[in-house]
Each structure stands twice: as C-alpha cells, then as structure tokens.
Amino acid sequence: MPMPARIEWTDSDTNHPVFSARWHSESGAAAPRRVVVADDTTKAATAHRLACEGTALLWRGDFHGARHLLAAMARRVDRKPPPPGRTPADAFHQHRRARGHRARVLGMLLVLLDGEYDLVGECDPVGGRGLALRRAPDVRAACRAAYGPPGGPTAVSLRELLGVVGAHEWRVKGVPVPALGGARIHPHYGVFSPVRGEYVDLVARALLPVAAGRDAPRPRTAFDIGTGTGVLAAVLARRGLDRVVATDINPRALACTRENAQLLGLQGLVEVAAPGLFPTEGCAALVVCNPPWLPARPTSAVEQGVYDPGGAMLSGFLGGLAARLVPGGEGWLVLSDLAERLQLRSREALLGEIAAAGLRVVDRLDTVPRHPRAADAADPLHAARAAEVTSLWRLAPDSF
Numbered sequence: 001m002p003m004p005a006r007i008e009w010t011d012s013d014t015n016h017p018v019f020s021a022r023w024h025s026e027s028g029a030a031a032p033r034r035v036v037v038a039d040d041t042t043k044a045a046t047a048h049r050l051a052c053e054g055t056a057l058l059w060r061g062d063f064h065g066a067r068h069l070l071a072a073m074a075r076r077v078d079r080k081p082p083p084p085g086r087t088p089a090d091a092f093h094q095h096r097r098a099r100g101h102r103a104r105v106l107g108m109l110l111v112l113l114d115g116e117y118d119l120v121g122e123c124d125p126v127g128g129r130g131l132a133l134r135r136a137p138d139v140r141a142a143c144r145a146a147y148g149p150p151g152g153p154t155a156v157s158l159r160e161l162l163g164v165v166g167a168h169e170w171r172v173k174g175v176p177v178p179a180l181g182g183a184r185i186h187p188h189y190g191v192f193s194p195v196r197g198e199y200v201d202l203v204a205r206a207l208l209p210v211a212a213g214r215d216a217p218r219p220r221t222a223f224d225i226g227t228g229t230g231v232l233a234a235v236l237a238r239r240g241l242d243r244v245v246a247t248d249i250n251p252r253a254l255a256c257t258r259e260n261a262q263l264l265g266l267q268g269l270v271e272v273a274a275p276g277l278f279p280t281e282g283c284a285a286l287v288v289c290n291p292p293w294l295p296a297r298p299t300s301a302v303e304q305g306v307y308d309p310g311g312a313m314l315s316g317f318l319g320g321l322a323a324r325l326v327p328g329g330e331g332w333l334v335l336s337d338l339a340e341r342l343q344l345r346s347r348e349a350l351l352g353e354i355a356a357a358g359l360r361v362v363d364r365l366d367t368v369p370r371h372p373r374a375a376d377a378a379d380p381l382h383a384a385r386a387a388e389v390t391s392l393w394r395l396a397p398d399s400f
Helices: 044-052 063-078 088-106 140-147 158-173 197-205 231-238 251-263 309-324 347-356 382-387
Strands: 006-009 019-023 034-038 055-059 109-113 154-157 221-225 243-247 270-272 284-289 325-336 359-367 390-397
Touching: 006 034, 006 055, 044 055, 044 063, 044 088, 055 063, 063 088, 063 109, 063 158, 109 158, 140 158, 154 158, 197 231, 197 325, 197 359, 197 390, 221 231, 231 243, 231 251, 231 270, 231 284, 243 251, 251 270, 284 309, 309 325, 309 347, 309 359, 309 390, 347 359
Parallel strands: 019 154, 034 055, 055 109, 221 243, 221 284, 243 270, 284 325
Antiparallel strands: 006 019, 109 154, 325 390, 359 390
C-alpha cells in the first residue's frame, strides 16, 4: 500500500528545521513540492505570484485573514478572463482551461487540519479535525463527514476546506424538493445536490410505462442508475413503485442515498446496490438515468455529476438498457441538450447511439431551465445556457 503523500516546510520562528504533514486533495492534485509559511503580513500580490509559480503557502495567521487573502488572489486571477471562443465548443474549452488555472492557483493557499504538526517522521494524531488558527470555526464535524476519521495532521487547500464546510451546511439543512412535497434531500460532500429541480419534476410527471402501472404484475421494480443523492429513487418510490434499486459508482452517493431513504421513511422501498452502473442481476419495469450532461473531464469530486469523460456513462446506460427491461418496460434518459448547444455532441450522434443500442424513442418530455445561471448574462456560456432544454427521453427496445 503506497504511503500517503506529504508536504514539508520550514518555519524561521521555531527551533525545528523541517516540519511535515500529510497531504490531501479531493481533486487528486499532487502535493506541492515547495511550501512557504504565510501569515497576516503576506501581501496578495506576493501570494498570487508564488502560487502561479507553483509554490504553496501554508497559512499560520488569522482564519478570516486567510479568507480575505484567498478572495484577493481570486480577484487577481479573474483580471484576465479567457479570450472569446470562435465557436461554442472553443468558448467552452477556453472556459474550462481558465477554471482549471483558477483552481490550481487558489488551491495553493493551504491550512493545517488538527492544529498540530511535528518533526519529519513524527506524527501524533489528535482527536479532531480542527484548525489551530485565530478565530477559526470548528470544522471537525464537516471534515469528519467528508474525510472520515482523522489520520494525523493533514494539509488541505483552504478553498477545498471552505467547500467541505459549505457542503456540510447543505447536508445538515437539506434541499427542499417540491416533487417530494417539500421534503428535504440531504446531499453529502462530493455528491451533486438536486438544486436543479426541472429534471426531478420531469421524472415526477412522466407517464409510467405499462409494466410499471397500477395493474402491472408485482413487484413493480425500477432501477435508478447513477442515483447521486437518491432524489429520483425517492420520487419513484413515492409514485408507487414497489422496489427501487439505486446504483452509483461513487460510494459516497450510495451512502447518501441510504441516509436519505431512511430520513424519508423509504428504506423498505429503496434498495442501495453495490457500486456499479447497473445492478449485478435482475430486470426492471422502469430504468431511469440522469447522467452527467457534458462529455468532458471533471476536475473535482462534485463535478462528476456534471462532466462525463467521453460520454462513457451515457453510452454504458444506453448499451445495457435493453437487456435490463421486462416486456413493456421503458428506460427514461433525463438529459440536457447543453452539450449539443456547445457543439460537444450532436443530436444526430445521440439518436444514433440510441438506435445502435436497439432502442426506439417512445416519447420525449421537455422543460426549460429555472436555475440562476440561465439568466446570468456575464457567464461566458450564457447563450447556450439560456437556450438549454432538458428532456426526458422515453426509450423502449425495438423488439417490444
């Protein structure tokens, strides 16, 4: 088993020559090779320059000072927006490159969890995941929820930590879902939150296939492929399905779905499968999938709900769907056309994949976006987002 990555730094204010701590990055960023200590005397221009050069800054000052420095660094990064794209696809790739650069630079401002560090080779784990910074909030509950039990002093980027804290607040508060009568879904860190209600509403109002209808043989089973928070599994269970099997490749999503099913009193109806695309066996009257909408590489755990490299999940769902449906069953593909409007995938390519999988389109339900980014004229992808349409494609095997 490989040893965890570590960072090392020196501190002129102490008698110790070299300090060391574990390195953790949810986005998979490599441990920075050079680390310097920063505090409230560090200027934003200096921090930005060092970060652009690949030098990380380990913050040892006031917590709110760190947040102010991060915001100042962000303003400097944002002074140089990406050039306008010649095509929608070019604009998208320019935007992604700019976002990647921004994430790399801002990810160079680090903080130390557990509040203790020691000489190289010596690590004495402590009981929580706090921050030994002035005026720091208690982040232990958020870090335990995202990272698990502490494993000793650990360096993370402040940007990531703020995301962890924000995600924990969402998890505690929950997201109200109108399709569930206003009941709340509690997203875990690294699991895409159901803040875009239009796709949930489509699943809530689409006509159930004959095999899943009231007079169909029991048990009426549905699969929720790529369940995420389990919101669609919950909607299907509330619609009267006897058994909903939720799948996902992300163990965090499976844990999240299990928790939400319990909180909603649906643990007897929603069954969480082992990690994977489809359940290991069985067929269903209804198979629902809301795959990531854009065929591009995610740069963080939560982006896996938006970006699907090469459209692999979409292809996997379509390719395996026909064999997983009972006679009279349907597959519901819930998909935005944003990739088409950004020229990342054509409608012809999507229809070709559907046909190649031995499927036909029974019907399609459309809805327009209601999320704030669709009305944000400052967004470089505004034209595509404003025209976006989300569809529920009702699919059935050609042989039925």
